[in-house]
Each structure stands twice: as C-alpha cells, then as structure tokens.
Amino acid sequence: MKQARLDEYMEDGFKNMEKVVEDRENYDEEKKNYDEGCIYCRSFNGVYTAMGKKLKLHPGSLFLFIEDGVGVYADIDHVFHRCREGLIQNIRFLYNMFKHFSSMDLKVVAVGKAFDDSLYLYVSNILRLHQGRAVYRDFTVSVIDNTSLEEFKRRHYYMQIVDKDIVEEALGGG
Numbered sequence: 366m367k368q369a370r371l372d373e374y375m376e377d378g379f380k381n382m383e384k385v386v387e388d389r390e391n392y393d394e395e396k397k398n399y400d401e402g403c404i405y406c407r408s409f410n411g412v413y414t415a416m417g418k419k420l421k422l423h424p425g426s427l428f429l430f431i432e433d434g435v436g437v438y439a440d441i442d443h444v445f446h447r448c449r450e451g452l453i454q455n456i457r458f459l460y461n462m463f464k465h466f467s468s469m470d471l472k473v474v475a476v477g478k479a480f481d482d483s484l485y486l487y488v489s490n491i492l493r494l495h496q497g498r499a500v501y502r503d504f505t506v507s508v509i510d511n512t513s514l515e516e517f518k519r520r521h522y523y524m525q526i527v528d529k530d531i532v533e534e535a536l537g538g539g
C-alpha cells in the first residue's frame with residue numbers, strides 16, 4: 366500500500382472508530398435514562414396488571430406502623446429506589462388506612478400492602494372476623510389480629526426502613 370492511501374485508510378478507520386464511540390455514548394446515555402425511570406409508573410397509571418388484574422395502587426410492598434412517629438418499611442431495592450413519587454403516594458394511602466381503622470375501636474399495630482393491591486391490617490385486639498377480612502374503600506383487607514408491634518417488626522425485619530425525610534414529606538411535614 367502506498368503511503369498516501371495508507372494515511373487515508375487510517376483516517377477513515379479513526380473516523381469510523383469515533384463514530385462507534387459516539388454511538389456508544391448515545392447508547393449509554395439513553396440506557397441510563399431508561400434505567401433511571403420507574404418502570405412501574407410507566408406501565409402503571411391504571412393499566413399495570415399483575416396476574417391479569419388491574420392495579421389501583423403503585424406497585425411495591427410497603428408497611429406502615431407507629432412508634433415514635435410514623436415508621437415505614439418498603440421494598441426500596443427492587444421498586445422504590447427509582448420512584449420517590451410512588452413511595453410517597455403509597456405512604457399517604459397507608460397512613461389514611463391506618464387512621465381509618467384506628468378510629469374504629471381497633472388497636473392498630475400496622476398496615477401494609479404487597480407488591481400488588483393486596484392490603485393487610487395488623488391489630489393487637491382479638492377479633493372474630495368473618496374469614497379474617499375487612500374492607501377499606503373498594504379493597505379487601507386481610508386482617509392479622511392478636512399481634513404486637515414487636516411481633517410485626519420481627520416478621521418484617523428484612524425490609525428497608527424509609528428515610529424520615531420522605532415520610533415527613535408524604536405526610537405534609539407531620
């Protein structure tokens with residue numbers, strides 16, 4: 366190969382390489398944006414389904430209890446690390462549910478939700494409920510009675526505690 370042609374060849378090679386690097390950077394940037402978004406918000410908004418069932422609440426498991434203020438356990442690693450808004454929505458929802466049942470002569474220990482819309486109520490009272498179910502708005506709630514805060518925490522020790530800042534933001538600084 367003559368020198369002039371070799372230079373040209375090399376130059377084209379570098380240009381192609383720059384193009385590859387540029388494409389790679391664009392790709393990484395797009396991938397980063399995609400990864401950082403909340404897949405649950407994108408697919409949720411009333412259309413997200415779990416086992417063919419439409420969900421009304423933002424997906425992700427979350428439990429709320431009261432001990433020196435409001436404490437919240439959540440599945441941060443798998444769901445909420447990308448979605449502060451979804452976390453806040455669910456905290457508000459569960460806090461209202463906690464207040465609702467607390468106003469009904471129940472000693473509420475905690476309330477919670479599973480990844481889907483399944484809801485749970487933990488009370489220290491001994492109840493004789495029909496099939497251990499209660500209703501909140503248009504949700505059916507599984508009731509776990511005759512339990513304590515210690516027992517509840519022992520069963521949920523594997524979950525992650527939500528920062529007080531987020532809880533305060535969700536509950537309007539309270």
Ligand SMILES: [Zn+2]
Pocket residue numbers: 403404405406407423447448450451
């Ligand atoms: Zn979300």
